[in-house]
Amino acid sequence: MSDLIGYLLTGLGIGAGFALVGSGLVAIHRVTRVVNFAQGGFAVLAALLTSTLLSAGLPHGVAESGGVALGALAGLVVGVIAIGRPGTSPGTSLIVTLGLGVLAYAIEVLIWGDQPRSFPGLTGVAEVGDARVPAHYLLILAVTAVVFALMAWFFARTDPGRALTACASNRYAAQVVGIDVRRMGLLAFTLGGALGGLAGVLTTPVQQVTFDSDVTLIVNGFAAAILGGLSRPMVTLAGGLLLGVTQTVVAGYGGGAYQLEVALVLMLTVMIVQAARTGPVPEAAR
Amino acid sequence: MTGAIDISALTVRYAGATALDDVSLTVPHHGLTALIGANGAGKTTLVKALCGLIRPDHGTITVDGRIAHVPEGREMFPDMTVDDNLRLGGWRTRRRDTAAIYDLFPGLAALRARRAGTLSGGQQQMVAIGRALMADPDVLVVDELSLGLAPMVVTSLVDHLVTLHTTRDLSVLLIEQNARLALDLCHYAYVLESGRIALHGPAPILARDPRVTAAYLGGHIQVTDE
Amino acid sequence: MNRWTIGAVAAVTLALPPLLPERHLATFVLLLLAATVTVGVSLLMGYAGQVSLGQASFYAIGAYAAALPAVHGVPTLLGLALAPVAAAVAAVLLGAPLLRLRGHHLAFATLAVQLILLSLLAQADWAGGAIGLQGVPRLTIVGVELRDVGYAYTAWLVLAAALLIARNVVDSRPGRALRAAATSETAAAASGVAVGRHRLAVFTLSAAMAGLAGGVYAFYLGYLSPGSFPVLLSIEFVVMAVVGGLGTIAGPVVGATVIVLLVQLLNTLGTLPGMPDYAPSVLSYAVYAVLLIVCVLYLPRGLAPALRLRRTADPNA
Numbered sequence: 001m002s003d004l005i006g007y008l009l010t011g012l013g014i015g016a017g018f019a020l021v022g023s024g025l026v027a028i029h030r031v032t033r034v035v036n037f038a039q040g041g042f043a044v045l046a047a048l049l050t051s052t053l054l055s056a057g058l059p060h061g062v063a064e065s066g067g068v069a070l071g072a073l074a075g076l077v078v079g080v081i082a083i084g085r086p087g088t089s090p091g092t093s094l095i096v097t098l099g100l101g102v103l104a105y106a107i108e109v110l111i112w113g114d115q116p117r118s119f120p121g122l123t124g125v126a127e128v129g130d131a132r133v134p135a136h137y138l139l140i141l142a143v144t145a146v147v148f149a150l151m152a153w154f155f156a157r158t159d160p161g162r163a164l165t166a167c168a169s170n171r172y173a174a175q176v177v178g179i180d181v182r183r184m185g186l187l188a189f190t191l192g193g194a195l196g197g198l199a200g201v202l203t204t205p206v207q208q209v210t211f212d213s214d215v216t217l218i219v220n221g222f223a224a225a226i227l228g229g230l231s232r233p234m235v236t237l238a239g240g241l242l243l244g245v246t247q248t249v250v251a252g253y254g255g256g257a258y259q260l261e262v263a264l265v266l267m268l269t270v271m272i273v274q275a276a277r278t279g280p281v282p283e284a285a286r
Numbered sequence: 287m288t289g290a291i292d293i294s295a296l297t298v299r300y301a302g303a304t305a306l307d308d309v310s311l312t313v314p315h316h317g318l319t320a321l322i323g324a325n326g327a328g329k330t331t332l333v334k335a336l337c338g339l340i341r342p343d344h345g346t347i348t349v350d351g352r353i354a355h356v357p358e359g360r361e362m363f364p365d366m367t368v369d370d371n372l373r374l375g376g377w378r379t380r381r382r383d384t385a386a387i388y389d390l391f392p393g394l395a396a397l398r399a400r401r402a403g404t405l406s407g408g409q410q411q412m413v414a415i416g417r418a419l420m421a422d423p424d425v426l427v428v429d430e431l432s433l434g435l436a437p438m439v440v441t442s443l444v445d446h447l448v449t450l451h452t453t454r455d456l457s458v459l460l461i462e463q464n465a466r467l468a469l470d471l472c473h474y475a476y477v478l479e480s481g482r483i484a485l486h487g488p489a490p491i492l493a494r495d496p497r498v499t500a501a502y503l504g505g506h507i508q509v510t511d512e
Numbered sequence: 513m514n515r516w517t518i519g520a521v522a523a524v525t526l527a528l529p530p531l532l533p534e535r536h537l538a539t540f541v542l543l544l545l546a547a548t549v550t551v552g553v554s555l556l557m558g559y560a561g562q563v564s565l566g567q568a569s570f571y572a573i574g575a576y577a578a579a580l581p582a583v584h585g586v587p588t589l590l591g592l593a594l595a596p597v598a599a600a601v602a603a604v605l606l607g608a609p610l611l612r613l614r615g616h617h618l619a620f621a622t623l624a625v626q627l628i629l630l631s632l633l634a635q636a637d638w639a640g641g642a643i644g645l646q647g648v649p650r651l652t653i654v655g656v657e658l659r660d661v662g663y664a665y666t667a668w669l670v671l672a673a674a675l676l677i678a679r680n681v682v683d684s685r686p687g688r689a690l691r692a693a694a695t696s697e698t699a700a701a702a703s704g705v706a707v708g709r710h711r712l713a714v715f716t717l718s719a720a721m722a723g724l725a726g727g728v729y730a731f732y733l734g735y736l737s738p739g740s741f742p743v744l745l746s747i748e749f750v751v752m753a754v755v756g757g758l759g760t761i762a763g764p765v766v767g768a769t770v771i772v773l774l775v776q777l778l779n780t781l782g783t784l785p786g787m788p789d790y791a792p793s794v795l796s797y798a799v800y801a802v803l804l805i806v807c808v809l810y811l812p813r814g815l816a817p818a819l820r821l822r823r824t825a826d827p828n829a
Contacts, residue, residue, distance in 0.1 A: 035616035085809060094616050095563070095754065095808045102747060103801030106794045113790060159382070166363050166374050173361035175339060177417065178378035215743055219627065222620050257635055264624040268610075271621060275612040 005131035007252040008245055010206075013137030015244020016144035017043075017203035018263075021221030022236040023151070024195035028079075030168035030231040031181075031188035034093040038078050039221060040214025041104035042193045043200025046071040047209040048112045050201050051119045063119075068197040074104075075193015079186040086182075101214060108211035121205025140202045147198065148237050155233075164188060168231065216260060223267035229274070288350065289314045290425045290457035291336070296345035298331050305331040307481040308345070313425065313459045315350070318451055320468035320489060321461045323478035324501075329461050330358065332478070333429050336459075351424025352379075356417075358429040358461075360410040364403025368394060371402045371413050375420030387416040391446070408439035415446065425457045426450075432464045444471055465501070469493040477501070522672075529664035537660050539776050541732055544667035547768035548725040550752040551674040552718025554767075557750070558759025559687060560714045562614070566622030567749045569629045570599040570719040572741040574726025576639060579648040579736050588651045592727045599723025603716040611711050626746060633738040644737025651731035663732045670728055671765075674721045679761050681717065686710045751804045757814020766816040774799055 021039055028036045050067035054060070078100050082093040121136040154161040167174045167184045174181050199217065200209060207213075224243055228235025243266065247259045289312040298306040306328045313319040323329050334340045336347060337355050354375075363371050372384040372394075388395040391412045397405060402413055411431065418426055428447070432440045448471070450456050462468035469475055469489045477485040477498065485497065492498050532540055553567050577598035578591040610621045634642040651658045651666065658666065681687045689710055730736055748771070756767020775796045782792035807814060 035620075081805065081809075088809070091563075091615060092808055092812070094619065095750070096805050098565075098747065098750070099801045099804035099808070101801075102744070102797050102804070106797035106801065109790050109797070110794045114793070159377075162366070162370055162374060163377060165366060165370075169363040169365050170361055173357065173363055174374075176337065176355050176357050176361060177374050178421070179374070215623075215627070219620070219624065226617075226620075257631070261628055261631060264628050268621055268624055271613055271617050272609050275614075275617070 002129065002131040003252065004249075005129050006133055007248045009128060009131065009133045009141075010137050011245030011248030012241050013140040013206065013244070014203070014248060015224075015241040016140050017199045017207075017240075018217075018220040018224045018243050019237045019240025020144060020147070020195050020199035020202070021217050022224035022240050023148070023233045024075075024192035024199070025218075025221055025225045026228065026230055026233050026236050027164075027195060028075075028185075028188050028192040029225075031164055032079075032083055032093070032185040033090040034082060034097065034185075035090075035222075035230065036078065036082070036189070036192060037094060037097040037218065038074075038101040038104060038214075039097075039192065039196050040216070040218035041101050041108075042071040042074050042196030043203075043217050044108060044209055044211060044214050045074050045104060045200070046197030047200035047204040048108060048117060048211075050204070051117045051209075052112070054119045064201045067201045068194050071197015071200065072190050072194035075196070076186060076190045078193070079189025082189070083182065083185050101218075104214070105211050112211070114211055116208040116210045118204055118208045121202075134206065136205050140206075143198070143202060144237075147195075148233065151233055160187065164191075219260070219267070220263045223263045223270075226267055226270050226274075290317065290350050291353070291459060292346075292348045292350075293332075293336070294346050294348075296332070296335060296347065297343050298328075298335055298340065299343050300331075305481055306335070306342075309478070309481070309483055310345075311476050311483065311486075313457050314474075315457055316451075316455055317474060318448075318458050318460065318472045320472035320475040321459060321478055322463070322465040322468050322475060325463065327478045328481040329478055330429070331481075333358075333427060333461060336427060349425060352421060353425045353427060354418035354421040354423035356411075356414045356426065356428045356431070358433065360407070360414045362402035362405075362410050362413060365401055367399050368402055368405070368413055369398040372416050372420055375417030377421075379421050381420055381422065384416075384420070387419060390419070390450070391416055407435050408443065411435060411439075411443055412446075415443070415450075419450070423456065425459065427459045427461065429461045430463060431460065432462065432467055440467065447471075465498065469498075525668060526665075529661045529668075532664075534660060537664060539772060541660075541663050541667050542729075543768055543772040544664070544671045545725040545729050546749070546752060546772060547765050548667070548671045548674045549722045549749050550756065550764035550768050551671070551678050552721035553749045554753040554756065554758055554760070554764045555678055555681065555714055556718045557753055558763075559682060560711050562611075562711070562715075563616075563619045563750065564622040564715075564718075565619050565743070565746050565750065566624075566626035567718070567722055568741045568743070568745040569622075569626040570603060570722035571726040571729070571745070572629060572633070572738075573602050573719075574599045574723025575730040575736050575740070576633070576645070576726075577723065578727035579645050579730040580639065582649050582731070583645060583647065588649055588731060589653055592651065592724075592731065595727025595730075596720040596724040599726070600716050600720040603719030604712065607712045607715040611708065611715060623743065623746070626741075626743060630738045630741065640737065642738060644735060644739070646735055648730055648734045648736065650734065651728075658731070663728065667725075667728055667732075670724055674724075675761060675765070677717070677721075681714070682759075682761070686713065748800060751800050755803050755807045755815055757811075757816040760814065760816050763814050763816045767814065770815060771800070771803065774803075 021043060024042065025036060025039050028034060046067035049070045050063045053063035053066050078097060081100060082096045122139045124135040125132050126135045126138055155165050163179050164184055164187065166179060167181050171181055220243060224240035225236045227239035243263050247262050250262055251259050291313040293309060293311040296306055296309045297304065309332065311321070321329060321332070331340070333355070335342050336353070363374065369384055372387050373382055376382055388398070394412055394416060397409060402410060405413065431443060447458065451458055460468055460472055469492060472489045475486065475489045475492050476483050485492065485495070529537060529540065549567060549571055553564060556562055556564055574595035578595040581594060582588045582591040606625060610618065613621050633639055639645065752767035752771050753764060755770060756763035756765065778795040778799060779792045782795050
């Protein structure tokens, strides 16, 4: 029983990371219709910079903020290149973000090398019931809960948030009322970058990061986001948590080698079921 | 010329096809002007050019003051509330207070927290007009006000529009497929056919013009020297 | 591209292998194999309008299908014949559910398939697990064991066959229908084209091409592991297809040649004395990325058509 509670809590912590990466994908996709393949790269960049800042002696909090800021900046840059040219189709933008993801490899290996890195997070062990869980997992959960609450508030209650929601809801109407949809797209990319960066900064203390960790992150994030059709942040949160718990439980009860397959098979199943229900939608039409 | 809207020799081509050909049109200050024409005559293209959504190949558009647009099909933000829809109308002017709109359309006040996508067509049209008014416009471009709405609903919307026009000194360009409605309501009218202005003149005179009557009944306008 | 150009390219590439030093011969063989896979990717992207980020899976399936029986004493030629068949069968089984997906959904699905395959291979002890298969015998054709030059000619034949098939597919009635489907699926469906079946056919054909190339690769290197087929390899094939120009016959060859030679050159630069040990990988990542981005944004039809256009635009050049 205490094993199960332990697996659940660590699973929720891991899943929160997936949910953050996934919600970055959602933030970008609902406004721009672009699936950002470089999303995992934001997490990697942020984590690597944080490790450097920490070893340079910066205190916790400052170093992590620096990492998230780099994620946001990287998001903006990816946005400018991927959607900056008028008339770039979402399909073309997908390939561009794929290219930028590979470019990030070059930059990361150049600066940080190709060896795994990590940095300490919250130390100590928390006792929940009769289970003992590294306290950092609880920190991940708490921060994620706050971030998602902030996001809900931002999208529903602030002007830029409403404008982003408006672009997602009806792009043409957004243009009619004078919203610059391309600028909103760039804002969405920046936000997506910050969310990806946050995921990297939060999970690196419990999972090492290498320059190519982005593949695992993007696949898990996409699997979480696809549940909500790449457009619903709260479903993405639920999807990410579910995914994290399933993987940890599978690993905990002996299927450790098959963790990633859980996400992959879930993602494939959801997509195929969704396609069977709605019929094939030609995306080129957009 | 110094109207609220001055369009001069406007030409727009799509992939070789000419959608608008040398169109000139004026909406005077405080005027109620109609642009009528059948589907595909080029009305939508003209609206998009007017709102800066497409770039004309030739000609000029001058707008004196602020322009706001009530688009064809109402174009709600369907999953956002009525209040948020209205509020977004003030995006350009940073105006966020929607109370004045509810004074104008008391029927909307009770619906302010409803999702716009769940409203009836007439209610949505009110939201669309209210959203445009949030921009404090000097000129209002109303695209297909009556499309898909019941006659009684249209009458009530027209009353609102006339009130707005008189009480707020609003210049209006009404773009309509329903020529009878447009000619009854407006002072001056233009007839657009195949991308060209085929006819124009004071609305009461156009309404009696046999060419317009024929077109209104579905015939073809014979263009003769003016 | 006219008959003379094709003849000249064929003649030069046929004359080349015996003249190349061993190091460059390896580049030559791998270039031809990459071009073969890219022919399939280009068919899929250019004619069926679908992005596959998992084409290296079929390359891997072909390689393992050829190598595994050979390791257990089955004649190598039979193993080579098995390679495209295994890849095609896998494509039919996977394609039936996956090809309902479009655009980024299909891109992620193919990526997922490759990750699953790599993970399964790494855990499959009968396939050598994560360490891989060692001692794959060399390819023997009618009693003659192939040397390096022999592989160059085998790869040349494989690529030529893939190009011939691709050309015939493109010119065929289903090929034209598919091109229509890539631009407007509804229109193609309305005109009575069985889009789904044609798309599965192209998917299977592209997998078979990758499988055959993978088979040659297995015998040429004599060693296989899951690490030989990273996700990045799939992305490389997409880069080659996009850089060369989607939907052209010459495109995959041009794309593969440009990328392989450029990466080779940068590798040489990166391994010069005084360069840091990460230089080769940094340079090759950067080349893939920059070429992909620039081509997609500024040369959407790729290098091959761009070169030709420039020539026709300036007859004096």
